[in-house]
Amino acid sequence: MPGPPNGGAAQVPARVYLDRDMAIIKRPLAGLPLTLVVPVGVFEGVAVEIVPGAVPGTLSARLFLRHPDPALSVTLRETDTAEALAGDWADWAEALALPLLVCEPDGSVTRVDRRAGCSAGRPLPRRKIMALTGRRPRFLNRRKTGGPAHGQPVHRGEREIIARH
Incomplete structure (x- = not known):
């Protein structure tokens, strides 16, 4: 008899209360609440897992909060159509405020970028020269910092921005 799809122990029915800050999981353990x-x-992200269904030619899709401990993963929705998820x-x-994750059939997990729909890695540094030397580029050292325009009043503490000519 095959085990559950997440590879963990058999799932005992649990009641889950979920809000933006925490998940409260209530379930029996060895007969005790x-x-x-x-x-x-603490959750790794909101994951989707699509596996072949019980009937050949069908799919079973599950949306869940993935936790490093599979026993603490929380199923949000299960359906037969992936489009519904x-x-x-x-x-x-x-x-x-969690990342999107895709659980592959081989057990690997891929993080998905929300904007482009492609895998997101670590962003590359914008300026490699500064990262290597720790100094500003030479042309930026020649530039002087700006200051207030002479003869123009400076208005502080105002709530409106008005362009005056």
């Missing part, structure tokens, strides 16, 4: 309070920031996937990630 157990309450776990997990901060939302697309909007919910982005909405949950935005509401909880």
